[in-house]
Amino acid sequence: MNILGIESSCDETSVAIISDDVLKTNLVSSQDFHKKFGGVVPELSSRAHLQQIVPLLRLALKESKLELNEIDLISATAGPGLIGAILVGFIFGKGLSYSLKKPFIPVNHIEGHIYSGFLMKEKPEFPFLVLVVSGGHTLLLVVESFSRIKKLGSTIDDAAGEAFDKVAKMLGLGYPGGPKIQEYAEKSNGSKIVFPIAQLKNEFDFSFSGLKTSVLRFIQKEYGESSAIPEKELFDIAEAFQKTAVKSLTRNVERAINKYQLNSISLVGGVAANSFLRDEFTLLGKKYNKKVVIPDLQFCGDNAAMIANRAKNLFDLGETFDLDYEPFPSFFSKYFQ
Ligand code: KG4
Ligand code: ZN
Secondary structure (H helix, E strand, C coil): CEEEEEECCCCEEEEEEEECCEEEEEEEEECHHHHHHCCCCHHHHHHHHHHHHHHHHHHHHHHHCCCHHHCCEEEEEEECCCHHHHHHHHHHHHHHHHHHCCCEEEEEHHHHHHCHHHHCCCCCCCCEEEEEECCCCEEEEEEEECCEEEEEEEECCCCHHHHHHHHHHHCCCCCCHHHHHHHHHHCCCCCCCCCCCCCCCCCCCECCHHHHHHHHHHHHHHHCCCCCCCHHHHHHHHHHHHHHHHHHHHHHHHHHHHHCCCCEEEEECHHHHCHHHHHHHHHHHHHCCCEEECCCHHHCCCCCHHHHHHHHHHHHCCCCCCCCCCCCCCCCCCCEC
């Protein structure tokens, strides 16, 4: 069976094809031009998806050595995300389904991330703990099967990626900030700056707004209105922030490992590209003798392989959808407990 996946929820247009469990292609076109605006401009994002979607599909078919009429199942992200951006890929997928007379499966973007470990050779084993860290979400979940996800905690304010992006902006490092923070932190020789970690009522929840404010206060106190922070200090602030943000994530993971019966642990989403977080997460797995699954970088950021991969689960579960299905920006599937 040839499954087409389409992703267009934010600033990546992506088309992927999975044929009989083998990923044939996973093309991602990133909209770098948002950098000059310091963040994603929704209207421009939708327009760029419109420009990219057909060439990407053509290329994906060519790379997979398939004709369009050999596609058996079409899937697209249905939310959450920027509604104008989602609609481009979603309506394109629906249109293909209508004209090719092939089934269409809408996929929840977060579920795409959650199950992205299954794109790896070494797959998660149920029940597994998953930490979802992206630009829009921070979630700690126990995944019991392909149709049962239990939520332990989530962020009560900013998402992890959002915090990386905002701190990078404060330091004048540009957008997207996550990779920049990592780059700068790696250049530090280990800073003495200490930022606090929030203590919350639900031990599995996360909070990043206090950390963000602490970084801002530190900059204001040390440098006042002057925006000229010496480079070495930028490295140290980035390192101290990254260390604290990662600790606040792994602390909850460790708590969950101690409380739940788990066969593996998985780290997914855009922030899962962070090498310090990957290392700390892997160390936790080793400490508690749990199988660790962290997807390759191409499956951490937004991509259509994870959408086609999740569509396959839903198809196998016998899910069918009418073409009059409407996406919602906050769409969460019935599989979330
Ligand atoms: O999953 P994703 O591609 O898009 C959403 O669904 O939100 O995540 C994007 C987020 C951005 O906030 C970006 O700064 C962050 O992932 N990110 C990183 C790294 N690479 C991307 N954060 C920390 N370290 C990285 N290396
Ligand atoms: Zn995402």
